[in-house]
């Protein structure tokens with residue numbers, strides 16, 4: 001079923017979040033260990049106006065360390081970027097949110113969806129779904145403390161027996177959240193099974209603030225199916241962007257124009273991988289090269305020799321090693337398929 005004309009017209013208007021307006025309704029999710037400055041720079045080359053989020057930042061960590069972690073760095077001109085915070089203490093979150101605004105955040109997002117034990121056992125992430133009162137105090141306190149919009153990203157509930165997203169979403173709105181992103185899975189599901197977009201449709205029906213749908217947006221078609229089914233005000237890409245920093249921009253372009261930009265060829269992907277490797281090294285040195293390995297694996301898709309190349313890239317120690325492997329693979333692909341550059 002295609003999007004209705006009214007829905008499409010709505011999706012082509014800017015996204016208003018509280019007192020700010022953003023030019024796109026396709027967002028890049030926060031991804032710990034992934035959405036650093038290098039990754040965001042690549043996403044930005046395809047999606048000029050999309051709101052992107054940093055990796056999640058621990059408000060307690062920030063309070064006790066008294067120094068600002070590099071994951072809160074935002075490049076000049078990178079805007080719009082939201083900084084995502086997690087914790088269960090309203091006072092620490094207020095302190096962290098003020099720092100995030102000083103760092104240049106356009107939006108503060110509170111993580112109420114992370115399923116990882118290390119986070120939930122301290123009362124943060126998805127455990128806030130079980131403690132709506134604290135969640136509400138957090139949103140109220142942070143919204144009062146900063147002038148930029150405060151958004152919340154959450155899940156359907158703790159598990160199938162405790163799906164409480166409808167009440168929870170309402171409460172977040174009443175507390176001052178100015179946008180809600182709903183990942184259509186429970187905490188117990190982690191990342192398993194299909195995202196249940198039908199729940200997001202219900203949330204959308206009940207709220208006045210914008211609702212962003214998240215979960216399983218791996219392609220333009222998935223985004224359209226999700227938007228049609230949920231009536232959401234936008235979509236947020238997450239794992240779909242791994243090795244594919246163009247995804248957000250391609251969905252955005254399709255919504256604006258109806259045109260599907262050509263999918264990157266294998267050669268395009270390898271060139272992107274090389275660029276990513278160089279950026280990671282520029283920002284983080286040797287640590288960046290180690291972090292680049294997983295990205296390399298995501299860029300190298302199916303072509304003859306891909307598995308061997310992937311295994312070799314997983315072991316790179318230097319940029320030069322990566323360059324050598326990628327350049328050789330690019331020249332082999334060009335020789336084999338000169339018309340498919």
Ligand SMILES: Cc1cc2nc3c(=O)[nH]c(=O)nc-3n(C[C@H](O)[C@H](O)[C@H](O)COP(=O)(O)O)c2cc1C
Nearest residue numbers: 029030031032055056111153183215216217238239
């Ligand atoms: C490696 C990884 C890191 C993630 N880090 C964060 C994070 O820092 N903050 C957050 O709100 N969600 C995080 N998520 C969840 C995603 O933002 C998203 O909600 C989830 O992957 C569902 O979307 P998808 O099915 O399209 O991947 C992470 C997911 C993955 C796979």
